[in-house]
Amino acid sequence: MARLAIGFVTSFMFLSISVAAQKDQTFTGEVTDRYCTKAGSHDVMMQRHGAKNTKDCIVACVKAGGKYVLFDAATNKAYLLDDQRKPEQFAERKVKIIGTYDKATETIHVKDIQPAS
Numbered sequence: 001m002a003r004l005a006i007g008f009v010t011s012f013m014f015l016s017i018s019v020a021a022q023k024d025q026t027f028t029g030e031v032t033d034r035y036c037t038k039a040g041s042h043d044v045m046m047q048r049h050g051a052k053n054t055k056d057c058i059v060a061c062v063k064a065g066g067k068y069v070l071f072d073a074a075t076n077k078a079y080l081l082d083d084q085r086k087p088e089q090f091a092e093r094k095v096k097i098i099g100t101y102d103k104a105t106e107t108i109h110v111k112d113i114q115p116a117s
Contacts, residue, residue, distance in 0.1 A: 027097045029097075031087045033067065055091045059091050068080075080106060082109045090113055096113070096114045098113075
């Protein structure tokens, strides 16, 4: 049991060091939801949620269990955002996100979100 505990502590320390060592990066794209991004359209979900526009669709999809993502049209890639509260005010908007990227989970650990200029 002690070996297992030592193993967990050691793993946690290495994980903490690797996360702390990561430098902040800037990511740009549009805040949207994972489902509609995968579907390539908001049409189906707008009907399902009775949303009047894309922004309302994104928020409704997240409230129904979806996740906010940053969609980078240049690379056609969606990145999960670890903070699921801050992005709501930026739904459907082009933004600049400052944070670190976890390649294994394709998740951006959000430090700040700003409208893109």
